[in-house]
Amino acid sequence: AAQRRRRSGRAPAVQLEATRTEWFRKVKRIGNDKAIFDVTIPKPMGVKIQMFPQENRKGMGVSEVVDDGNCDQVNRKVIIDEEPGMWVMEGDQLLCVDGVDVERGSIDDVxxxxxxxxxxxxxxxxxxxxxxxxxxxxMMPGGKMETVRRNCRLSAAGEYAKQGVLKYGCLDGWCGTCWHRERTTNGVFKPCSDLITEDWDSVLPMVLTFRP
Structure with missing residues (x-):
């Protein structure tokens, strides 16, 4: 009976949700809104590295995270399951491989x-x-992911990630039909009218669930 009482007194299991501070501790800030971090990925990595095509940007970076590859699996564990570590995104600049500086190196070096x-x-x-x-x-609960540029309308990102059209009842966000709640910030986002601006710190993945 005592054992039953002890069991019944346990708090129910809840899903862990990392705070912004916990996410931000995963990286090192170096100023100018830049962050450095390490990600360890099993071979074959399932990530494509290319030299940056922009004339004003030197070096190389991530051009693609291959669906269902090892990098994608690491991302899902960190982003969706909130396991320890950091995650990889298209556009990240590659500085080192296994501690070897490749910032001014070549793809062959990597x-x-x-x-x-x-x-x-x-x-x-x-x-x-x-x-x-x-x-x-x-986009939750399915966990579909998409990498989008700043000033892109959230509706386009959501529809691409979900591979389907989001439902709207208005075009300025007042009706609530399309509202999504973001996991870490607990903020409400309105895909029909919201843009992805510089206000969002991309150390955080924007994890959205329909119907706040």
């Missing part, structure tokens, strides 16, 4: 390090522009 590190995993050191770079949108 391939050589990855191929000859003698391990089953690779650690990437990445730099992210947290206010001007893209944002990761995650």
């Amino acid at each position: 391939v050589n390090i990855v191929s000859n590190n003698g391990k089953d995993e690779v650690t990437l050191t990445l730099l992210r522009d947290t206010r001007r770079g893209p944002v990761k949108i995650v």
Whole structure:
């Protein structure tokens, strides 16, 4: 009976939700809204690295996270299951591979390090522009993800991630038909009218659930 009483006195299990402070502790801030962090990914990584095409941006970065690849699996564990660590996004600049500086290196340098590190995993050191770079949108409960540029309308990002049309009852957000609640901030977002602006710090994935 005593055992039954002890069991019944336990608090029910709840889903953990990381706070903004906990997310921000995953990175090192270096000024100008830039953040540096490490991500360890099993081989094959399932991530595409390319030299930046912009004339005013030197170096290389992440151009694609392959669906269902190892990097995508790491992202899902960190973003959706809120496991420890940080996640990778298209647009992140590659600074180091397994501690070796490649900021001014080549794609061949990266391939050589990855191929000859003698391990089953690779650690990437990445730099992210947290206010001007893209944002990761995650539509729950399905966990569909999409990376979108700033000043993109949230409706376009949500529809692309969900592979379907969102329902609207107005075009200025007053009716509540399309409202979504964001997991970490607990804020209400209105896809029919909201834009993804520099207000959002992209260390945080924007995890949205329909009907707040």
